[in-house]
Amino acid sequence: MSIDTPRSADATRSPDGPAADPGSLAAELSGSQMAKGRRVRNSMASVAMVLAFLVAAIPLAVMGANVVAKGIGVVATADWWTQPIPGDVGRSDLANNEQLNNLGFGSGSGSDSSKGTAAAQPVLGMQPAIVGTLLTVLSASLLAIPLGIMGAVYLHEYGKQRRLARFIRFMTDVMTGVPSVIMGVFIYSIWVLRFGVNGKSAWAASLALACLMLPIVVRSTEEMLRLVPDALREASAALGTRTWKTTVRVVLPAALPGITSGSLLAVARAAGETAPIVFTIGFVTTTNWSLRGQNTTLSAQIYSQLQNGGTLATQLAWGAALTLIAIVLVLTLAARVITRRFAVR
Amino acid sequence: MTTTLDDTEPTGSDPVLRVLADLTEPAPGRGVDRGFRGLALVAGSTVLIILVLIAVVMTQKAWPAFSQYGTSYFFGTEWIPSQGKYGIVPLVYGTIVVSLLGIMFAVPISVGIALFVTELAPRRARGTVITIVDLLAAVPSVVFGLWAFYNLVPRFQSLFNAIADAVSGIPVLNTLLGPSSGSSFMSAALIVALMITPIVTAVTREVFDTVPENDKAGALALGATRWEMIRGVVLPHSSGGLTGAVMLGLGRAMGETVAIALLIGATPQISANLFGKGETMPAQIFRQLSEADDTLRAALIGLGVCLFVLTIVVNVSARRMVVAIDNRTRGTTTP
Numbered sequence: 001m002s003i004d005t006p007r008s009a010d011a012t013r014s015p016d017g018p019a020a021d022p023g024s025l026a027a028e029l030s031g032s033q034m035a036k037g038r039r040v041r042n043s044m045a046s047v048a049m050v051l052a053f054l055v056a057a058i059p060l061a062v063m064g065a066n067v068v069a070k071g072i073g074v075v076a077t078a079d080w081w082t083q084p085i086p087g088d089v090g091r092s093d094l095a096n097n098e099q100l101n102n103l104g105f106g107s108g109s110g111s112d113s114s115k116g117t118a119a120a121q122p123v124l125g126m127q128p129a130i131v132g133t134l135l136t137v138l139s140a141s142l143l144a145i146p147l148g149i150m151g152a153v154y155l156h157e158y159g160k161q162r163r164l165a166r167f168i169r170f171m172t173d174v175m176t177g178v179p180s181v182i183m184g185v186f187i188y189s190i191w192v193l194r195f196g197v198n199g200k201s202a203w204a205a206s207l208a209l210a211c212l213m214l215p216i217v218v219r220s221t222e223e224m225l226r227l228v229p230d231a232l233r234e235a236s237a238a239l240g241t242r243t244w245k246t247t248v249r250v251v252l253p254a255a256l257p258g259i260t261s262g263s264l265l266a267v268a269r270a271a272g273e274t275a276p277i278v279f280t281i282g283f284v285t286t287t288n289w290s291l292r293g294q295n296t297t298l299s300a301q302i303y304s305q306l307q308n309g310g311t312l313a314t315q316l317a318w319g320a321a322l323t324l325i326a327i328v329l330v331l332t333l334a335a336r337v338i339t340r341r342f343a344v345r
Numbered sequence: 346m347t348t349t350l351d352d353t354e355p356t357g358s359d360p361v362l363r364v365l366a367d368l369t370e371p372a373p374g375r376g377v378d379r380g381f382r383g384l385a386l387v388a389g390s391t392v393l394i395i396l397v398l399i400a401v402v403m404t405q406k407a408w409p410a411f412s413q414y415g416t417s418y419f420f421g422t423e424w425i426p427s428q429g430k431y432g433i434v435p436l437v438y439g440t441i442v443v444s445l446l447g448i449m450f451a452v453p454i455s456v457g458i459a460l461f462v463t464e465l466a467p468r469r470a471r472g473t474v475i476t477i478v479d480l481l482a483a484v485p486s487v488v489f490g491l492w493a494f495y496n497l498v499p500r501f502q503s504l505f506n507a508i509a510d511a512v513s514g515i516p517v518l519n520t521l522l523g524p525s526s527g528s529s530f531m532s533a534a535l536i537v538a539l540m541i542t543p544i545v546t547a548v549t550r551e552v553f554d555t556v557p558e559n560d561k562a563g564a565l566a567l568g569a570t571r572w573e574m575i576r577g578v579v580l581p582h583s584s585g586g587l588t589g590a591v592m593l594g595l596g597r598a599m600g601e602t603v604a605i606a607l608l609i610g611a612t613p614q615i616s617a618n619l620f621g622k623g624e625t626m627p628a629q630i631f632r633q634l635s636e637a638d639d640t641l642r643a644a645l646i647g648l649g650v651c652l653f654v655l656t657i658v659v660n661v662s663a664r665r666m667v668v669a670i671d672n673r674t675r676g677t678t679t680p
Contacts, residue, residue: 038570045572049465052457053474056542060481063492150388158382159389170664172392177593177660178399178653179600181627185649186399188634189406211395218392242374244381272485275602275627279635302487303603306494314495321488332483336476 064325071322074124074315080323083125085285085301086312122312126320128287132295133327136202136281137271139291140209145263147210148217149252155218156225157247169222175215183211184276192280200282202295208276213266220262224255257342261335268331272324274299298324399653407647410640418647424613424624426633431644433651435613439530439623440652443605444598446534446619447541451594454538455545456587460575462546463553475550482543490607493536498608501535502527505620525620528610533625536608537598545594548667552586553579585666592663596656602627626652 074080151168159165187208192199228251236246252259282294283304298320305317404411410418414431421432462474505525512518525531556579564574580587610622611632626648634645 034570038573042570042572045575046465049457049461052454053461053478055454056458056481056539056546057477059539060477060484062496063484063489066492066496067488147388147391150385151391152389154382154385154389158385165389168389168392170668171396173664174657174660175392175396177596177600177656177663178396179602179627179656181600181602181630182399182403182649182653182656185630185634185646186403189646190398190402193406214395215392218389242378244378245374247381268483272483272487274485274487275631278631299485299487299603302491303607306491306607317491321491324485325488328483328485329480332480 067318067321067325070315070318071320074126074319075322077124079123079125080127080319081125081130082127083123084287085125085128085296085316086122087285124312124316124319126298126301126316126323128284129296129298129301129320130323131287131289132202132281132284133271133297133299133324135289135291135295136206136209136277136297137267139203140206140213140270141263141267143206143210144213144266145217148214148263148266149221149259151214151218152221152225153247153252156222157243157251169219172215172218176219179275180208180212180273181275183208184278184280186211187276187280197282198293200280200294201292202281202288203291205277205281205295205297206291208280209270209273212273212276213270216266216269217263220265221255221259224258224262225251227258228254257338261338264331264335264338268328268335271331272299272328274303278303298327400650403646403650403653407643407650410643410647413640414644418644419651422615424629426637426641426644429640431640433626433648435615436624436626436629436648437651438615439609439613440599440625440627440655442530442619442623443534443537443609443625444595444601446530447537447598447601448545448591448595450535450538451542451545451598452591455542455549455590455594458542458546459549459553460579462550464571464575464579478543478546481539484540486540486601487603487607489536489540490604493532493604494607497536498527498532501525501529501532505529505531509620520617521619523618523620525618526610526622528608528622529618529620530609530623531619533605533609533623534619536604537601540601540604541594541597544597545590548590548593549583549587552583552590555586556582585669589663589666592659592666596659596663599659600627600652600656602631606631 151172155165155169159168187204191204191207232250232254233246236250237243241249277297277300281296281300283300284294284296288295301320302317302324305313305320410431414421418431418433420434421430422434423430423432424435458474458478462471466474502525505522505527509519509522509524512522560578560582561574564578565571569577605625606628609624609628611624611628612622613624613629614622616623630645630648630652633641637645
């Protein structure tokens with residue numbers, strides 16, 4: 001108050017009447033005397049923020065409900081998990097592009113094939129794709145996760161802020177942004193073209209997925225190594241332990257939960273990929289347990305059944321989508337639970 | 346003391362001497378240590394090796410197309426493989442249109458969500474909101490495509506045509522928003538926006554978290570409303586980081602493949618009609634590569650090279666910006 005009076009006199013403006021009275025001062029502080037425009041703008045901004053969240057959340061919910069509603073019918077049967085993919089709806093040519101050109105699925109050859117099969121209801125199975133997905137993702141994980149963890153060990157335990165380490169760190173970040181389809185083209189060029197049709201296999205697909213996962217594993221592992229307190233490393237070193245042993249026996253175990261959850265997220269991402277898979281894995285309708293020879297995955301099946309059109313193929317596609325979402329969801333939630341429960345603090 | 350040390354037997358009874366000897370002697374663990382370090386270095390360098398291999402191998406396989414078609418490959422405006430016309434401009438155009446539209450939709454939403462999480466939502470709700478947005482990132486691209494193809498495209502068609510009718514008299518808008526068959530640049534862009542929202546939100550949220558609490562409290566103490574505080578403090582402080590987030594989202598949008606392949610209409614053309622059909626580079630590669638003949642294959646791998654270069658450029662500049670923000674907010678100059 002004592003400051004207010006001389007200043008308003010100085011400026012030769014009319015003195016602020018309301019502020020002088022303690023009652024209205026409280027009213028002003030509570031915001032009830034705020035100009036209407038400001039208040040409206042403030043609430044509008046708040047509403048906009050909530051709307052932004054809803055714009056993202058509602059499609060997610062609608063899509064989830066749709067996939068479950070349309071997929072549950074085929075997925076909730078034993079046949080789905082144990083039987084081969086019916087060949088008469090799943091044609092082997094993945095890139096029959098003329099059909100995609102007009103995108104009028106369900107017409108033309110699609111409905112013909114479904115008419116033909118309507119007489120003898122085929123068994124709707126998806127075992128080959130489920131096995132193929134697990135096989136591909138597992139072998140990609142075995143390639144990428146150990147390599148990624150060792151890479152992160154180099155970055156954080158040895159390289160630190162050296163020029164090379166900083167460059168690798170930067171390029172790893174950049175590599176996370178390289179589109180997955182490029183990894184597919186790369187493996188196609190370096191592997192499939194060399195070995196011809198025999199080159200298309202679960203192994204080739206897992207190479208592509210491993211390229212995709214590697215940078216994610218490296219960066220998430222390094223973040224976790226950063227959270228391990230230096231005191232642990234120093235204590236271990238003070239006992240005369242070699243650096244490698246400190247890393248393997250002290251640092252990595254301490255960071256294990258974080259590394260696991262980061263790796264699971266990478267696995268989840270790889271499991272959902274389609275682009276690098278389709279031209280590296282080929283196509284089969286019977287279960288292939290081997291890394292060699294053509295194979296198929298859930299994501300590839302969704303795409304090719306969608307191309308086939310027709311009611312049965314569509315059912316297969318929705319079922320595969322539900323199965324795939326379930327797998328990805330389990331991996332993602334597992335990663336979250338591990339992070340919450342065992343987080344390094 | 347030192348002279349006596351030299352004179353006496355090294356394996357003397359003095360425990361201090363024994364420890365000293367242990368420490369200076371090349372111990373058996375040293376070789377393992379070097380080996381481990383080498384192994385880690387090799388693993389770390391794999392990333393660089395893969396990136397170089399990608400560039401070299403793909404360029405080599407695409408070389409026939411580059412050398413045979415030359416400038417008509419990079420500047421040709423017609424991509425009709427059946428007639429031997431390989432000009433990538435329509436595909437580049439499609440990629441850029443879809444990713445720019447996508448980012449235009451995604452950025453306001455992401456900024457809104459990030460503000461909601463950092464400034465508005467009650468502390469307890471934050472985790473849930475973040476989880477939901479992250480779930481969006483976990484949904485496979487092909488599932489988005491399947492869902493949008495069956496459930497959204499028919500609706501898009503009627504919606505877009507209604508909009509096209511409504512603006513048919515307005516000069517610029519009637520070319521941009523023309524008649525639609527449902528599969529279009531716009532349909533693809535809307536789904537892409539949904540798919541890149543999580544990453545843009547995550548980066549934006551991190552950027553907003555670095556705004557000093559004191560600045561925000563100061564603005565509020567001066568009587569600013571929450572919105573005035575956001576506009577006056579949070580947004581100006583975050584502009585650099587936001588640019589980085591936008592670029593990262595752009596990179597993702599450019600590489601998005603399957604969902605776009607299902608929604609864009611598979612028609613390589615340069616058309617100003619955003620409601621019309623088009624095609625992008627990754628979608629074209631995805632559609633054609635497994636059944637392509639030698640010429641088309643080289644042309645498609647060449648597309649891959651161009652896409653690779655494009656995304657590398659976008660990502661490098663995005664990362665530069667994000668790193669610059671990191672350093673500034675951590676208060677450390679580049680070490």
